[in-house]
Amino acid sequence: MEHLWDISPPVHAQSPVFPGDTQYAQQWSARIGPGCPVNxxxxxxxxxxGAHADAPLHYDPHGEPIGAVDLGAYLGPCRVIHAIGRGPLVRWDDLAHATDGLPARVLVRTYERMPVDRWDPELAAFDAATIERLxxxxxxxxxxxTASIDPAASKDLPSHQAVRRRGLRVLENLVLDDVPEGDYELIALPLKWMTADASPVRAVLRRP
Known part of the structure; x- marks a missing residue:
């Protein structure tokens, strides 16, 4: 039986979000009962x-919303590289042991155990020069x-701006705790939200 790695954290009312951002909330407008067949x-x-794809619109006032981006980047061969505890910035040297013959998608694990239940103000991020090398x-x-490719306190977002200049796509908040280093197929399609600056994804990996 084919094995899938679900690399998406659970999403619910206690899911951590960037301080000041909108928490997840769900309201019931109909419940199954007399005269109502559905929830x-x-x-x-x-x-x-949760696991999400940033749109260019998130870091570029003239960038595309997530519903307009090409889906090709979010589906296909990828490599998981471990750089556990290498923060605050993941540098090229932290990845160099696994960069021969890189596929078009690279996912980096920085946590021993990803904190799915709390916001981490000390999250590890990419050094912008690493984005350029990739x-x-x-x-x-x-x-x-982690929740961002830039440090949580950053105001100039150098890694997001490197992504903008180089035309890369971004996934954040992945759970890679149980994923060995190596090559996989990534499936992490964003929703077709035509005016949104990001989209949640159900990100999974499988062996090619």
Whole structure:
């Protein structure tokens, strides 16, 4: 039987979000009962909740919303590289042991255990020079197991801006705790939200 690694954290009312962002909330507008055959709910949330894909619009005022981006980057061969405890910035040397013949998608594990139940203000992020080196190597998508590819307190977002310049796509908040280093197929398609700056994804890996 084919094995899938589900690398998406659970999403619920206690899911951590960037301080000041919109928490996940769900309200029931209909419940199964006399005269009602279905449950129906509405959801309020930031699109950056859980595992998510940033749109260019998130870091570029003229960038594409997530519903307009090409899906090719979010589906295909990828490599998981461990850089556990290498923060606050993941540098090229932290990845160099696994960079021969890189596929177009690279996911980086920085946590021993990803904190799915709390916000981490000390999250590890990418050094912008690492993004540039990955782009030079032909990488089209970068992912990380923290809430941002830039430090939580950053105001100039150098790694997001490197992604913007180089045309890369971004996945954040992945759970890579139980994923060995190596090559996989990534499936992490964003929703077709035509005006949104991001989209939650159900990210999974499988062996090619």
């Amino acid at each position: 129906v709910s509405s959801i309020t949330t930031t699109p950056h909740v 782009a030079d190597a032909g990488v089209r998508l970068v992912g990380i197991d």
